[in-house]
Amino acid sequence: MTILVPFIGYLIIFNQSIQSYVGLVFDKIEYIPLSKPTSGEHVALRFYNLYFGLLFLGIGSFLYTIFAPRQIKQHPLIADYVKYMDSIATENLTRASLDNLLGIFMSSNDAEQRHPMYGLPSLSFPSEVSSLTHAFIKSVFVQSEWARKPPEASPDEQEHEEFPEGEEHLAEIYTGSGYLLTDVIVERMYANRRFDSYFVESMFDSAIRNSRDVFVLEHQALDCSNFLGRLVVIAFYALGFSILFIPTAKITLAILKALYLGEAP
Template identity: 35%
Template sequence: MSARVREFFRRWIIQAVSDQFYSFGTAISWSALSSIGNSRIARLTIIMPFVGYLIVFNSTLSDYFSTILPADLAHESGDLWTFLYSRNLYFLYFGLLLFGGGVALFNVVAPSQIRRFPAAESYIAAMDTIRTPNLVIGSFENTIGMYFASLHGEERSSMFVARRIGFPSDVSGDLHRFVERLFLATEFSDEDFEPAEDRLGSRFWTGSGYLMTDEVLDVAYSGRRADRILHVALLDEAVAHPTDVFYLEHRALEYHRSAARIIVFLFYAMGSALLVFPSILTSILILKFW
């Protein structure tokens, strides 16, 4: 019975929550958040808390901007509605504080490439105008660095669906397909990297004929001098495909720093909720006492 309960709990609760969190984490990419963070109007909210501070703690201005219910509505609505309505200025202040904090945080922690070019097409076009072999190699190495930092163990395998919001499965799949193209273009064989007497079958290929691109990357970036030939060969092939390299880098950067993305979103969400609360409260009162 306990095994069934654990299985039910794992399948219908833990797995369901995990799936929802993964969907949520991949939906709020830096590109999605940039629609607010890059807005000039939204950037003005960064200074609004300071202006709000002067208003809230200045008795003259606070009285001028304060809101109170008309006497007849205040009598009918009760103390709670009167209290909430009289605090509209505070809701606006804290809403702007949180929203402005989210905008400021976005402009600090979001990758500069995404802030300047939220769309992959714009980023590729901009990078293509200044493209050099070193620039392409740098972008490729940046993507590989995010791959190694975000995925661990079997998560790096092309046959494993990595549900990491910092490096989602679709980005991982694109990278594995690209690495496979690069490796096949190098025309290397297992003999170049492993002595025949130590080889039990194939190092880079599965028994069913699939290339283990995670093993290719592990060898290429092992740091061993003997494996550096593969590393250099992959970079040489990557230089010949700059569009793919820039696209992969942009895609990976969209989900980089996942914790910061969630924090920025929460700041936006809480700030927006506080900002619209006075309007919702006023609408409720109008409808209630129509």
């Protein structure tokens, strides 16, 4: 409802009749003056704090409504989202969620270079989400048909049968020291090239069997996406709440002075 404040604030908050009524009420209950202004000045100051505080909250709410992912707006809690998705999950729906996760991963490619070993993670794909995604991809790879039951052919035959000439069979997936390159696997799954179809389909089939993990990671990735947008929304909310808190802070300070410093109200 704070989104409506900029439009109705002038009609309601600054309505002369409402200000006069509230002024009479404050005349009755006011007993801790913060300074020596008149009652009218007191009321005007409160209305300004209320209006501008709600205005900034309204702007923040509007930006959140526009830019926040639909899944996050509908299901802010990850448990609710997973429960909802699990109740309607199909193979195609799970695959779409995994594609969404892979897309977010790849869009953060420049900032994190797709692997924690290569630099700081993206602010829109933080290390916690990145680490969980890498662990999930590794688990999916180990469980995949491609990893458990590779084609019964020599490496040279595999290379020519499953991949085009010049495409290495294992060199792109494992480092020379034997570490799995999950970032390369993600790139292959996201690109979904025709010559990679056997590998990609086996990876997706394995991931679909772990649909809840897919939904959890998708929600976490969406919740952390668009760092700049989240920062702007937080700034508006912080400014709005700070302005609304000013009258409360002043009254609290006056009460503390009266109680502990012996100053008469």
